[in-house]
Amino acid sequence: MSLLEHLRDDDQALLLSLQQARTLAPGTILFHQGAPSDAAVFVRRGRLALQLFAPGQADPVHVHNSLPGELVGEPALVAGGTRSRTAVAVEETEIGVVHRADLKSLLSSFHPASLRIVLAVARHVAGRMQSAHVDATPGVPVLADMAVPATMDPRPFLPIFPFFRDFTPADIESLLAQGTLWDVERGTRLLQTGQRSDSCFLVVRGAIAVRASGARIALIGPGALAGEMAPLTGRPATADLMMRESGTLLHLGPDAFLALTTPGERVAFKFTNALATTLMASLARTNRQRARQAMHHKGAP
Amino acid sequence: MCRALAYLGQPLALTDLLHRPRNGLVAQSYDPKQLHMLNLAGLGLVAWTNAADTPLTYRSTTVPVYDKNLASLAEHVQTDCCLAHIRGIAYRPDASFGPHNLHPFQHPGTRLALAHNGDLAGFERMKPALAARLSPERVLAIRGTTDSEWIYATLLHCLGGRAITVAALGDALRQTVAVLREARAETGIDTSSSMNLFFTDGQVLGVARFTFDFGRYALEPSKVHEANTRYLSLWYGVGERFAPDARGRWALAPAEGRPQALLCASEPLSADPAGWVEVAEYTALLAERGPDGLRLQTLDLEDDHVAA
Numbered sequence: 001m002s003l004l005e006h007l008r009d010d011d012q013a014l015l016l017s018l019q020q021a022r023t024l025a026p027g028t029i030l031f032h033q034g035a036p037s038d039a040a041v042f043v044r045r046g047r048l049a050l051q052l053f054a055p056g057q058a059d060p061v062h063v064h065n066s067l068p069g070e071l072v073g074e075p076a077l078v079a080g081g082t083r084s085r086t087a088v089a090v091e092e093t094e095i096g097v098v099h100r101a102d103l104k105s106l107l108s109s110f111h112p113a114s115l116r117i118v119l120a121v122a123r124h125v126a127g128r129m130q131s132a133h134v135d136a137t138p139g140v141p142v143l144a145d146m147a148v149p150a151t152m153d154p155r156p157f158l159p160i161f162p163f164f165r166d167f168t169p170a171d172i173e174s175l176l177a178q179g180t181l182w183d184v185e186r187g188t189r190l191l192q193t194g195q196r197s198d199s200c201f202l203v204v205r206g207a208i209a210v211r212a213s214g215a216r217i218a219l220i221g222p223g224a225l226a227g228e229m230a231p232l233t234g235r236p237a238t239a240d241l242m243m244r245e246s247g248t249l250l251h252l253g254p255d256a257f258l259a260l261t262t263p264g265e266r267v268a269f270k271f272t273n274a275l276a277t278t279l280m281a282s283l284a285r286t287n288r289q290r291a292r293q294a295m296h297h298k299g300a301p
Numbered sequence: 302m303c304r305a306l307a308y309l310g311q312p313l314a315l316t317d318l319l320h321r322p323r324n325g326l327v328a329q330s331y332d333p334k335q336l337h338m339l340n341l342a343g344l345g346l347v348a349w350t351n352a353a354d355t356p357l358t359y360r361s362t363t364v365p366v367y368d369k370n371l372a373s374l375a376e377h378v379q380t381d382c383c384l385a386h387i388r389g390i391a392y393r394p395d396a397s398f399g400p401h402n403l404h405p406f407q408h409p410g411t412r413l414a415l416a417h418n419g420d421l422a423g424f425e426r427m428k429p430a431l432a433a434r435l436s437p438e439r440v441l442a443i444r445g446t447t448d449s450e451w452i453y454a455t456l457l458h459c460l461g462g463r464a465i466t467v468a469a470l471g472d473a474l475r476q477t478v479a480v481l482r483e484a485r486a487e488t489g490i491d492t493s494s495s496m497n498l499f500f501t502d503g504q505v506l507g508v509a510r511f512t513f514d515f516g517r518y519a520l521e522p523s524k525v526h527e528a529n530t531r532y533l534s535l536w537y538g539v540g541e542r543f544a545p546d547a548r549g550r551w552a553l554a555p556a557e558g559r560p561q562a563l564l565c566a567s568e569p570l571s572a573d574p575a576g577w578v579e580v581a582e583y584t585a586l587l588a589e590r591g592p593d594g595l596r597l598q599t600l601d602l603e604d605d606h607v608a609a
Contacts (some may be wrong), residue, residue, distance in 0.1 A: 034575025053575065082575060156522040160532065207516035216603070219582050221516040222530040226426070245516050289577050 002228065004070045006120035011113045016042065019096025024089035033086045037076035039099045043068050046093025050085040056117040060086065077103050078121050078273070079280040084287045107273060112263035115272050119232075119261055122276040125283050126232040137194030137236070143180075144253055146188045150181035150248045153205045161223025163202075163274045167267070174267040178256035184243045190227065191241040197230040206247015212239040218285060219244060225278050230255050302338045302365040302528045303387040303418040304329040305404070306570070307499040309506040309588055310562025311542045311593065315348055316375035318383060318543070319365075322551035322570040327365045330387045334556040335534045337527060340389035344371065344395075345403035347414045348380035356382075356503060357412070360403040382503045386416035399481040402445040405499070409442070412502035413465055417449035417454060418567050419495030419512070419533055421481070422519065423488065424448040430484040431455065452496065455480055465502045467587045472598045474498075474585055476511055478602055485513060493517050495533045499565060499584075508565040509585040510535040511602050534579040537565040537586060539597065552576040561593025 004012050019042055024030060033053050041048070043066050050072070051060035053125065055215035065083055066072045072087060077100050097278065103239065158164050158172055167175070181204065184190070191197055203207065208226045210218040217239060220226045230237045231254075260271040308318055319327050330340045341364035350357055357378060361368055365387055386404035390396040404416035421427070431451060432440050439454045459476035463469040478496075485491070491514050498509040510533070510560050518529040539560035540553030550571050553562060564570070565586065569577040580586050583603040588595045 032575075034550075034571075152520060157518075157525060160522070160525055203516065205516060205518065214581075219515065219532060221532060222518065225483075245514055247516055288574075 002069065003074050003120055003124040004069070006116065006123050011120070014106075015098060015103075015111045015117055016096065016170075018098045020099075022095050022097060024095060025095045026091050026093075028088055028093075029087045030087040030089065031073070031083050033083050035083045037073060037081055037083045038101070039074045039097045040074045040077045041087070042096040043070050043072065044071070044096055045095040047090040048072055048093055048095075049088045049090050051088065052085055058253060065090065069279055071231050073100075074121050075125060075280040076100055076155060076284055078276040081192060081280065081284055082207050083114075084284065110263075110266060110269055113264045115261075118276045119272050122272070122279050123232050125276075126229040127235075127280050129283060129286055130229050130235060130238050137192065143182055143184075143190075146190075147182035147184040147249075150183045150204075152181075152183075152205065152248050154181065154248065157204065158223070163223045163225075163278065166270050166273065171267040171270050174261070175271065176250070177248040178259060179252045182249050182251055184247065184249055186243050186246045188243040189240060190243065190249075191230070191237050191239075191261070193238060193240050194236045195230075196236050197227060199257055200227045200228040200231060200252050202240070202250040202252065204248040204250055206249075207244040209242045209244040210239045211242060216281065222247075225275060228275055228279070276285050302336050302340070302389045302420070302526075302533070303386060303404075303565040304333060304336075304340050304389070304586070305384070305416040305418050305497075305499045306564065307385075307416075307501055307506050308380070308383045308562070308564050309590070310381060310560075310564070311500065312379045312527060313543060314376060315337070315346075315378045315380055316372070317382065317431065318564075318570070319373060319375050319385065322503040323572040324568065324570050325551075326385055326387060326566070326570070327371075328429060329568060330365045333568065336531075338389050340387040342390045342398050343400070343403050344385065344387045345405055345416075346383060347405050347407060347501075348378060348383040348384035348385075349523060350378055350380050350504055356407075358407070360400055362398065362400055362403070364395045366486035378539065382501055382505075382506065384414050384416055384501050386418075386499070394397055397425050397446045398550040399445075399556065402447045402450075404449060406445075408454070408457065411457060413457065413460070413500060415449075415453040415500040417447075417452055418497040418499075418535075419449075420528065420566075421448040421452070421494045421496065421513075422492040422529075423490040424451070425602055427484050427488040427490055430487045430515035431481070434458075434480050434484060452477065452481070452498070456498075456500070465505050465508075467505055467589050467596070467598055470500070470505060470507050471585065471587055471598070474600065475602060478511065482513065487600075490579075491517060492519050493529045497533050497535050497567065501553075505587065505589045506563065506565075508535060508537070508580060510580040511583055511585075515582075519577070532582050534568055535565065536567075536569050536574065537563065538569075538577050539563050539595070550576070556594065559591070560597070561594050563588045563595055 405414040407414040418556040460473040538553040585600040
């Protein structure tokens with residue numbers, strides 16, 4: 001599913017109105033893997049080949065051909081970082097470049113469409129990362145049975161974390177008012193593969209391990225979200241969430257998650273943008289893990 | 302919070318690791334990309350050259366970017382195994398600054414050298430519990446005041462009289478984690494303590510990416526630093542040799558068969574991380590020379606299998 005399909009018609013039109021047209025000759029490298037990323041590219045005519053250079057391998061792997069109507073490099077709309085692929089024009093290709101700075105301008109003016117666009121990018125990326133199909137299973141752990149109300153005051157610590165970079169003290173109060181703080185012991189299972197969930201956790205202190213097929217695939221520490229993909233995609237969780245180190249979590253239940261991802265209060269714009277940025281970091285981490293797996297196939301550890 | 306690198310492979314000039322790459326180790330002293338702390342308390346290195354049995358050793362508290370002796374030396378020395386470290390300490394007059402605290406550590410009578418990137422919380426409090434678990438000669442060999450040198454002494458203690466092999470080092474590393482965990486538990490320390498290690502004897506090289514009680518920062522806001530809330534980074538690359546690619550970016554050129562070179566560093570030496578891979582959390586990577594190239598092995602240091 002294309003990112004644009006996540007958007008209402010008027011939001012699509014707004015996003016596309018930001019694009020700057022450019023024509024690429026055949027063979028032109030639009031961007032290199034590893035280059036700084038600051039814009040997404042809408043393919044209007046022609047074809048872009050996306051290639052992956054795995055560490056330690058001489059030849060690129062062809063990943064995908066982007067055709068007219070597709071948006072390439074959409075994580076750049078939300079967060080900086082580096083390109084995870086090299087993009088090459090296979091034939092004469094007409095593109096529209098949408099710069100993150102233009103979307104940020106809309107976001108900082110609290111334009112409702114900007115939140116929906118950022119949320120659509122988050123949903124799109126979450127859908128790609130959650131591509132494995134998992135059958136839904138019943139049984140929802142009840143947090144109140146596994147945790148106790150938190151003893152620590154998170155207010156002095158939250159501003160330290162990059163997630164809260166754009167939050168004012170009032171935004172933080174608003175967020176805290178919508179969630180519930182719990183102290184959770186190491187080893188507690190917070191979410192089970194196959195479970196449907198419409199809430200998420202923010203790690204205030206301690207750490208959560210994300211496990212799939214018996215292996216740890218991510219470690220989520222202070223100031224980061226966990227479990228946000230299931231409510232974003234509406235699909236069952238594809239991994240378990242386990243408390244790796246005892247600590248304190250802010251649980252954002254269904255009502256809070258919905259309110260924080262819907263245009264309304266100012267904190268929703270900040271939260272949705274921080275959530276999307278977190279997801280882009282997860283995507284980069286996943287890509288690095290794939291690179292490591294590619295090296296494994298070459299005989300490296 | 303220190304930065305370090307370890308290299309095992311085809312001979313190259315030291316300056317290819319320290320100065321020439323855009324994010325070489327010396328640049329990381331004043332412009333680290335992945336942790337916002339300057340590393341100005343000095344540079345130390347050990348480098349094996351021309352199959353010599355003992356390494357070249359260099360230590361200086363001069364700010365590395367202004368160290369002309371280092372720049373000149375690095376231009377002329379070729380090495381096939383190197384361990385280098387730049388030290389970052391608290392910005393306070395009472396911080397433990399001085400040549401005696403520069404890494405890598407290499408105690409008399411052993412070939413193994415070690416550098417550490419991280420910080421053991423409450424270390425002064427835990428020191429007696431750790432000392433009680435080490436042999437007296439290991440404790441007496443410690444000259445500096447850092448937690449890092451004690452970690453080194455613990456690793457040597459756990460290695461005992463065994464020859465330095467991948468298997469022996471891996472086993473000693475696991476024991477080291479266990480000994481430190483016991484000492485922390487005995488002292489009641491349960492706050493985040495990072496322990497990224499780089500070690501080599503010139504033939505076998507290892508790194509470990511490990512944090513005790515990750516995420517459990519001290520409950521005093523003034524004591525919480527970025528390094529206590531993030532899992533410290535550790536990257537590696539394998540290939541034929543470390544050299545500039547067609548675009549001028551320093552990278553490990555792909556190897557036809559077995560890798561001939563391994564480069565591990567706190568952060569990639571290139572401006573961007575493409576071509577580098579992160580060592581997984583709670584994991585060690587060990588390498589030794591074989592007849593047709595390097596043999597590499599990963600080691601799980603995790604302790605949450607029961608919980609899983």
